[in-house]
Amino acid sequence: MKVKNCDIGTAKVCQCGNWLTHWERSSQNKVRMCVVKDCSGFDVLGSHVIKEDSGDKEIYIIPLCKEHAVSTEEMDIFNDVPMVSADVKKTCRANSSVMLQDGER
Ligand SMILES: [Zn+2]
Numbered sequence: 357m358k359v360k361n362c363d364i365g366t367a368k369v370c371q372c373g374n375w376l377t378h379w380e381r382s383s384q385n386k387v388r389m390c391v392v393k394d395c396s397g398f399d400v401l402g403s404h405v406i407k408e409d410s411g412d413k414e415i416y417i418i419p420l421c422k423e424h425a426v427s428t429e430e431m432d433i434f435n436d437v438p439m440v441s442a443d444v445k446k447t448c449r450a451n452s453s454v455m456l457q458d459g460e461r
């Protein structure tokens with residue numbers, strides 16, 4: 357899957373604290389390495405990307421190493437990487453309301 361960094365120009369982070377935690381929580385996954393093919397960079401952080409080869413204009417979070425997080429090149433990532441929406445209403449906010457309902461039962 358081809359993606360490109362998308363600088364949304366905001367330091368604002370959701371309730372997860374940082375975007376990597378946001379990705380881990382929403383995808384129920386954990387990674388220690390960058391998801392770009394042939395990259396073994398670790399020390400990943402959650403980075404905002406858009407899909408390059410689709411009409412999908414949604415902004416997603418994926419775990420990238422520090423170098424790829426600032427890359428302006430197209431990046432080829434593993435196809436099985438969960439793409440977590442940067443839209444918190446669809447992800448962590450949505451999840452937290454589900455958790456609340458579970459607690460009420
Ligand atoms: Zn979040």
Ligand SMILES: [Zn+2]
Binds near residue numbers: 391395420422424
């Ligand atoms: Zn990388």
